[in-house]
Every structure is written in structure tokens, then in C-alpha cells.
Amino acid sequence: MKGRARNDVVSRDVRGFTLVELVVALAVMSLLMLVLYDGLHLGMRTWDAGSRRVDRAEQLRRLEAFLRGQLARVHLPVGAAQLNEGALSFHGDASGMAFIGRMPARTGSGAFYAFVIRVEGGGEVKRLAARYAMAELYTGMERAAPVIRYEVLVERAGAVRFEYFGLDERGQWHWTGSWVRKRTLPTLVRMRIEPAAPDERPWPELLFRVREGDYWVPSAETS
Numbered sequence: 733m734k735g736r737a738r739n740d741v742v743s744r745d746v747r748g749f750t751l752v753e754l755v756v757a758l759a760v761m762s763l764l765m766l767v768l769y770d771g772l773h774l775g776m777r778t779w780d781a782g783s784r785r786v787d788r789a790e791q792l793r794r795l796e797a798f799l800r801g802q803l804a805r806v807h808l809p810v811g812a813a814q815l816n817e818g819a820l821s822f823h824g825d826a827s828g829m830a831f832i833g834r835m836p837a838r839t840g841s842g843a844f845y846a847f848v849i850r851v852e853g854g855g856e857v858k859r860l861a862a863r864y865a866m867a868e869l870y871t872g873m874e875r876a877a878p879v880i881r882y883e884v885l886v887e888r889a890g891a892v893r894f895e896y897f898g899l900d901e902r903g904q905w906h907w908t909g910s911w912v913r914k915r916t917l918p919t920l921v922r923m924r925i926e927p928a929a930p931d932e933r934p935w936p937e938l939l940f941r942v943r944e945g946d947y948w949v950p951s952a953e954t955s
Contacts, residue, residue: 787887788933795885796938798862799921802847805945806917807832822942824896824911824918827851832867834945849885851892857928860886889935890926897922917942 808821822831828850835845847864865880886892896911898918911918921942925935 802833803940804943805834807945821914826909858889888928890928893924895922
């Protein structure tokens with residue numbers, strides 16, 4: 733009798749989990765895993781949103797600094813350059829603009845450059861890029877293949893639209909989607925940038941003042 737009682741106690745002590753206990757344990761573990769996954773997913777989304785806000789702020793800062801700096805030093809063809817059909821004046825349309833401007837002295841050059849700011853990409857996601865090269869007409873340099881620099885100003889955009897404010901041929905002030913007057917600069921340039929995806933934050937409307945830089949008259953040899 734004592735031996736059987738001892739065996740019964742041992743068998744009760746070493747018996748496994750019941751099916752109900754296993755189901756309850758699995759349910760608790762599943763619930764914990766779900767909570768941990770939701771927390772990790774939320775953390776990753778928050779981190780991603782924060783990174784996109786930082787990238788957007790950096791792009792906006794770079795875009796504003798670049799365009800404000802260059803549009804404050806725009807040059808129109810004067811002197812001998814007026815006789816040259818290839819002289820570039822300010823030209824703007826809804827998708828970009830082209831003009832002659834001087835690089836700031838802090839860059840180490842201070843030379844005249846031909847700038848082309850243009851929307852690129854044919855799909856739903858576009859980018860805004862700047863191409864610029866030294867303008868040989870304004871430097872008196874010998875003709876040579878220009879070194880074209882390329883800089884992406886906005887990496888992701890749904891659409892980018894330019895508008896120009898100034899006096900038209902009739903002396904009226906108004907906004908227009910293009911600027912083709914060769915001897916007059918617009919007073920303001922406005923940019924509207926649409927987000928590349930519905931869940932992205934909208935871009936602020938950007939307004940830039942256009943200023944004419946000091947005159948530069950090329951030599952007769954360059955005409």
C-alpha cells in the first residue's frame with residue numbers, strides 16, 4: 733500500500749500539461765506577440781515619418797537657398813551680347829526656367845553660369861533638378877565643352893509648377909504661366925509642389941524675388 737501511494741504521488745507530480753493549459757498558454761503568447769508586433773510596427777512607422785520630415789526639411793532648405801541665391805543675381809544680355817542670337821535671356825514656363833546668373837563669391841568662382849531649372853520624370857513621381865555650366869559668352873573664354881554640373885533640388889514630387897509675376901507688354905501686373913520677354917525680368921517667381929503620395933505632407937508655397945545683378949558687357953570677340 734505504501735509503495736502504491738508513493739507511486740501515485742510521483743505520477744501526479746510529473747504529469748504534463750493538459751490540453752486546456754496548452755491552449756491558454758498559446759493564446760497568451762499569441763496576444764503578447766501581437767502587442768509586441770503592433771508596438772514595433774508603430775515605432776517603425778513613427779521613425780519613418782520622422783525621417784521623411786527631416787529629409788523634407790533639408791530638401792526645402794536646400795531648394796530655398798539655391799533658388800533665392802541664384803534668382804538674386806540674374807543677368808540679362810547687354811552690350812555686345814545683344815547682337816548675338818545665342819545670348820540667353822530669362823526664359824520661364826510652367827515646368828522650369830533658364831537664365832544667366834553669377835555664382836556667389838563664397839563658392840570660389842564668382843563667374844557667370846547658365847542655369848536650367850527643370851522638372852524631370854514622366855511618371856507620377858517627378859524630381860526637380862538644376863543643371864548649370866559656365867557661360868562662355870560672358871567670360872571671353874575660348875570655346876570648349878562646358879563642364880555641366882547637376883544637382884537634384886527635390887527628389888520626390890507629384891508635380892511642380894512655376895508661375896511668374898511682372899509687367900506685361902501693356903504695362904499690366906499679373907501672374908502668368910510663362911515668361912518670354914527678352915529684355916525684362918519677372919519680379920517674382922512662385923513654385924507650387926504637390927506631394928508624391930497622398931499620405932505625404934503638402935509642400936508650402938514658395939515665393940522668390942528676382943533681382944538683376946550688376947551688368948557685364950562681353951568683349952567684341954565673344955559676339
